[in-house]
Every structure is written in structure tokens, then in C-alpha cells.
Amino acid sequence: MANKIIAWIDHRFPLTSFIKHELTGYPTPRNLSYWWNFGFLAGIVLMLQVLTGLFLAMHYKPDAAMAFDSIQHIMRDVNYGWLLRFMHSTGASAFFLVIYIHMARTLYYGSYRAPRELMWWTGQGLLLLLMATAFMGYLLPWGQMSFWGATVITNLFRATPFIGDQVVVWLRGDYAVGDDTLTRFFALHYLFPFLIIGAVVIHLVALHSVRSSNPSGIDLADKDNIPFHPYYTIKDFYGLGVFLMAYFLVVFFFPHSVLEPANNIPANPLITPDHIVPEWYFLPFYAILRAVPNMVGGVVAMGLSVIVFAFMPFLDRSRIPGGGRYRPVYRIMFYLFILDILVLGYVGYVPPTSKTIIIGQVATFIYFGSFILLPFISKAEDKWLFKRGLPPKILALIASEEQEIAKRGKR
Amino acid sequence: MSPTFAAENKLEKFQTDTSVIAVERGVDTFMNACHGCHSLKYVHYRDLARFGIDKERIATWRGDSTLDSAMTSLLSDEAALQSFGKVPPDLSMIVMAREGGASYVFAYLTGYYLTPEGMTSNHLFPLTKMPDALEISTATDSVKRSEIMEQAHDIVSFLSWAADPQKAERESLGYYVIGYLIILTVLLYNVKLQVWSKLKT
Numbered sequence: 001m002a003n004k005i006i007a008w009i010d011h012r013f014p015l016t017s018f019i020k021h022e023l024t025g026y027p028t029p030r031n032l033s034y035w036w037n038f039g040f041l042a043g044i045v046l047m048l049q050v051l052t053g054l055f056l057a058m059h060y061k062p063d064a065a066m067a068f069d070s071i072q073h074i075m076r077d078v079n080y081g082w083l084l085r086f087m088h089s090t091g092a093s094a095f096f097l098v099i100y101i102h103m104a105r106t107l108y109y110g111s112y113r114a115p116r117e118l119m120w121w122t123g124q125g126l127l128l129l130l131m132a133t134a135f136m137g138y139l140l141p142w143g144q145m146s147f148w149g150a151t152v153i154t155n156l157f158r159a160t161p162f163i164g165d166q167v168v169v170w171l172r173g174d175y176a177v178g179d180d181t182l183t184r185f186f187a188l189h190y191l192f193p194f195l196i197i198g199a200v201v202i203h204l205v206a207l208h209s210v211r212s213s214n215p216s217g218i219d220l221a222d223k224d225n226i227p228f229h230p231y232y233t234i235k236d237f238y239g240l241g242v243f244l245m246a247y248f249l250v251v252f253f254f255p256h257s258v259l260e261p262a263n264n265i266p267a268n269p270l271i272t273p274d275h276i277v278p279e280w281y282f283l284p285f286y287a288i289l290r291a292v293p294n295m296v297g298g299v300v301a302m303g304l305s306v307i308v309f310a311f312m313p314f315l316d317r318s319r320i321p322g323g324g325r326y327r328p329v330y331r332i333m334f335y336l337f338i339l340d341i342l343v344l345g346y347v348g349y350v351p352p353t354s355k356t357i358i359i360g361q362v363a364t365f366i367y368f369g370s371f372i373l374l375p376f377i378s379k380a381e382d383k384w385l386f387k388r389g390l391p392p393k394i395l396a397l398i399a400s401e402e403q404e405i406a407k408r409g410k411r
Numbered sequence: 412m413s414p415t416f417a418a419e420n421k422l423e424k425f426q427t428d429t430s431v432i433a434v435e436r437g438v439d440t441f442m443n444a445c446h447g448c449h450s451l452k453y454v455h456y457r458d459l460a461r462f463g464i465d466k467e468r469i470a471t472w473r474g475d476s477t478l479d480s481a482m483t484s485l486l487s488d489e490a491a492l493q494s495f496g497k498v499p500p501d502l503s504m505i506v507m508a509r510e511g512g513a514s515y516v517f518a519y520l521t522g523y524y525l526t527p528e529g530m531t532s533n534h535l536f537p538l539t540k541m542p543d544a545l546e547i548s549t550a551t552d553s554v555k556r557s558e559i560m561e562q563a564h565d566i567v568s569f570l571s572w573a574a575d576p577q578k579a580e581r582e583s584l585g586y587y588v589i590g591y592l593i594i595l596t597v598l599l600y601n602v603k604l605q606v607w608s609k610l611k612t
């Protein structure tokens with residue numbers, strides 16, 4: 001009976017071949033480490049956010065006079081409303097953590113290299129969408145930090161040439177952040193996840209065309225690939241179990257650690273909080289914004305600091321696969337860059353003093369300097385490593401990659 | 412998540428006692444010392460009953476208000492503005508709304524002192540408009556002072572509960588969820604080992 005139904009469907013829709021092509025027969029490198037779990041985790045967090053957000057939207061009121069109260073209504077009166085809300089607020093942080101690890105893995109192993117540039121760029125688009133969604137979602141509780149965070153960030157659009165002031169009014173729907181801003185941010189916060197889902201589909205279609213990268217940095221021969229299902233489905237689900245433990249530990253025991261105390265005070269346009277701090281996942285970019293004394297310059301620097309990752313496929317001139325794994329200089333650069341981001345995060349977190357401003361400016365120089373110097377450093381490193389003589393393992397990898405490319409050319 | 416409040420380093424760690432008895436004492440002191448001016452608009456009298464406080468006891472606090480009404484103060488905003496120049500903040504979320512949380516609120520309540528000029532001031536918040544409701548600044552003998560400290564402790568315990576009333580339920584559910592996930596993850600790990608063992612090396 002079941003076979004008959006499947007046959008009936010297959011006659012009209014490529015069900016069996018789809019499952020075979022994308023799951024049971026989808027070849028995946030067998031040497032993937034647990035760092036390759038985070039794309040799957042990001043997908044799960046996206047679904048968690050969409051689902052909890054759907055139910056929160058059923059009880060939330062996007063109205064300046066009612067928003068704050070409606071959050072407390074969710075927290076206190078709605079059955080398990082506190083669980084929905086804490087899952088959603090913790091989920092936002094979890095989403096960024098997972099995405100940042102996913103990006104760090106790509107950078108470390110050089111997974112952005114040909115032929116995966118489009119994966120990297122669709123991922124970059126996803127990051128921008130995620131940032132926009134998180135930013136708009138943060139206004140919705142209508143607390144002090146919601147209000148002032150949105151005020152500061154929308155105000156940055158004044159840097160737009162010629163029409164800056166109009167752009168700000170257009171974004172806010174008013175001359176200041178207010179009821180109109182809240183309502184439109186709610187509408188957009190509901191819309192953007194669907195754009196994200198669309199972009200994820202493109203990301204996955206590209207993935208299934210170029211297939212997963214792997215720690216060796218080259219496309220492995222067929223014998224070193226295994227079907228995604230069951231090997232990676234079970235590995236991903238085991239990783240999911242570990243992730244959910246950490247996630248629910250925060251949700252049930254430390255949910256307030258991701259919430260700002262000042263955001264438990266209702267928005268008040270007349271009182272500015274002492275320190276306006278963005279959420280942790282924006283801190284490094286915020287530090288770069290503040291490091292440039294001029295506002296327009298700061299906005300440009302902040303925008304560039306996010307976009308600049310897109311240039312990685314062009315900036316990395318090395319011919320050696322495997323990224324940081326086989327390239328000592330690149331590896332050191334990677335760790336310094338991560339350290340630099342942590343320093344920037346700290347600088348973005350503390351109230352500015354003359355000392356932290358200097359530290360922030362130095363860290364900003366190192367941030368952009370890493371990208372600007374990368375073409376030269378990677379080229380020089382490549383030359384140095386080839387001159388010194390590569391270990392046979394890497395030579396074999398490079399040879400095997402050339403073979404693969406040649407084979408592909410023939411096809 | 413925001414930068415450390417300068418005074419936070421000096422705050423003594425506050426041990427919240429959210430037992431029914433402590434919270435009940437806290438409500439009682441709160442109704443006498445704070446509720447004249449401060450509202451708790453997100454807390455209803457029925458929430459106290461649900462928490463386990465005796466309904467007859469609640470009846471002595473709520474007066475003519477129904478069990479379903481919010482614990483709002485009778486002081487109007489206009490009257491408050493006239494007397495204090497400021498509307499006293501609603502205290503439902505106050506413990507969650509300050510860096511340092513309960514420790515801050517406790518240190519604030521007990522931080523009143525008399526200046527050499529005979530004025531009342533507060534160590535934590537010198538510009539505060541709130542009078543020394545617990546009268547700790549004028550209490551000199553140690554018995555009286557420790558009594559006031561006890562009262563402040565009960566008030567803050569009650570306010571901690573009011574800001575996060577599902578904490579107990581949340582944490583007890585949390586143990587089950589984490590326990591379930593540990594078992595599930597161990598099982599998944601074993602299935603993973605089993606599935607991968609079929610792979611020829």
C-alpha cells in the first residue's frame with residue numbers, strides 16, 4: 001500500500017529521486033569534524049525562532065501604549081508564555097553564536113575558496129538579514145534599551161548622502177522613534193524571517209551543487225564521500241542534543257543573562273539611559289563605529305566591517321588548500337583576528353574612556369589591516385611554503401585537487 | 412549585559428529568600444511602607460494566593476479591591492508629582508530593572524544616612540526623591556537597625572518574587588528538560604557510534 005502511494009506520487013512529483021539525490025545518496029566528505037554541525041544548527045534555531053515568534057505574535061501588541069504591558073502579559077498570564085519568550089530571546093543570542101562559529105569555521109578552513117564563493121556570499125546576505133531582523137525585534141519589548149538602541153541606530157542613516165534626514169524619517173515613520181516605528185518594525189520583523197528562509201533555500205541549493213567543503217580544503221574523490229543520510233543525519237542530531245542542552249540551560253536557569261536590565265524599564269523618550277549598549281552580537285561592530293571620530297566615517301567603517309568578509313575569496317591568494325590547517329601564517333592571522341574581535345567586543349561594551357578609545361582604534365586598524373594585508377601575506381606565505389618544500393601530504397592534496405578539476409573539465 | 416554599575420562592585424551579594432513565609436512578611440512590610448506611593452501593576456492579589464499566601468491575610472491588604480485587581484497604589488500621579496516632583500516608579504519589575512538586581516535594591520533601601528547638616532541622603536543614589544521609608548537613617552541602636560535590615564530583606568525578597576514569579580516553576584521544569592536531553596543525547600551518541608561503525612575504513 002505504502003509503495004503504491006509512493007509510486008503514485010513519484011509519477012507526479014520527484015519524491016523518491018529527491019530524497020535519494022539530497023539525502024540518502026547525497027555524497028558528503030567523510031572527514032567532516034564537528035565544526036561542520038553548525039549550519040544544521042543554524043537551520044534548527046531559525047525554525048525555533050519562527051515557531052516561538054509565531055506564538056508570541058498571537059499575544060503581543062505592536063502599539064507604543066501597550067507593547068511593554070503585553071510582554072508582561074505574555075510573561076505572567078499566558079500559559080507557558082515565559083517559556084516562549086525566553087526561548088525567543090535566548091534563541092536570538094544562540095542564532096548569532098551558531099552563525100559566528102559557522103563563519104569562523106569557513107574562515108579557518110578556507111571554505112570560501114572556489115567553487116564555494118556563492119555559498120559564502122549568500123551566507124553574507126543571510127548574516128545581513130539576520131542582523132536586520134534581530135535589530136528590529138529588539139525594539140518590540142519597548143523598553144528603554146529598545147527605544148534608545150533603535151534611536152541611535154536609525155539615526156546613523158543620517159550619514160546617507162543628500163537625503164540622510166529624509167531616510168531617517170522614512171525608516172522611523174516619524175521624526176522620532178515612536179508608535180509608527182514600533183508598528184513597522186513589528187511588520188518587518190515578521191516578514192524578514194521569510195526572506196531568510198528563502199535565502200537559506202538558495203544557500204542549500206548552492207551547497208548541494210558544490211557540496212560540503214571539508215577540513216582538507218579540497219574536493220575529495222568519490223571514494224572519500226559517504227551518503228548524508230544516515231551518517232550525517234545522526235551526527236547532526238547528536239550535535240543538536242548537545243546544543244539544546246546548552247540552550248535550555250540558559251532558557252530555564254539564566255534567561256535574564258541575555259536581557260538588559262534597562263530594558264525592563266518602559267521606553268521613555270525623555271530619559272536617556274547612562275550607557276546605550278547594543279546586544280553582545282553587535283558589540284564589535286559598534287566599537288568600530290565609535291572608533292572613528294567622524295559620524296559618516298564611523299558608519300562607513302561599521303558597514304564595511306560586516307561587508308568586508310565577502311571579499312575573502314579575492315583577498316586570499318594562497319594556492320594551498322585547507323586554510324589555517326596547513327598554513328602557519330594564516331593560522332596565526334586567524335587567531336589574532338578572533339582575539340581582535342573579542343577586544344573590539346569588550347571596547348564596545350564598556351563606557352568609552354580615553355584609554356578604551358585608543359584600544360578601540362588600534363583594534364579597528366588591526367581588523368581592517370588583516371583584510372588589507374591578507375593578499376600580500378597569503379601570497380608571500382604561499383611562496384615561502386613552496387620554496388621551503390611542502391610536506392608530501394599537502395602536495396598530494398594539491399595534485400588530487402588538480403586532478404579533480406581536470407576531471408570536471410572533461411565532464 | 413550593560414557596563415558594570417560603578418557601585419555594583421561594592422554591593423553585598425543579596426541572598427533572596429523566596430519562601431512563602433518570607434514573601435508574606437515582605438508583602439506586609441511593603442503594604443505598610445511602600446504601597447502608599449508605589450504600585451505593582453503587573454502583580455494581582457490572586458497571584459499572592461496562587462503563590463500560597465493565606466487568602467484571609469491577603470484580604471487585610473487589599474481592602475476594597477477585588478482578589479483579581481492589580482496591586483496598584485491609591486496615590487494618583489498628580490498628587491505624587493505635587494508631593495515628590497516625580498511619579499514613583501512601578502515596582503513590579505524593579506529587581507530586574509537595575510544593574511545588580513536584588514543586591515542593588517537592598518543596598519538602596521538600607522543606604523539612607525544623615526548628613527552632618529541633618530539632611531537625609533542615600534549612599535547609592537544621592538539624588539533620590541524617595542524619603543527614607545524604613546527610617547534607617549535615624550535608627551541608632553543596633554537592635555532597631557537589624558530589625559530594619561530584616562524588613563528590607565523581606566521587601567526585596569518579595570520584590571524579587573514579584574519580578575520573576577515563575578522562577579520556581581521554571582527551574583523545576585528545567586531539571587526535567589535538561590535530564591531528558593542528557594538521556595536523549597547519550598542515546599543519540601551511541602546510535603551515532605553504531606551507524607558510523609558500519610563504515611569501512
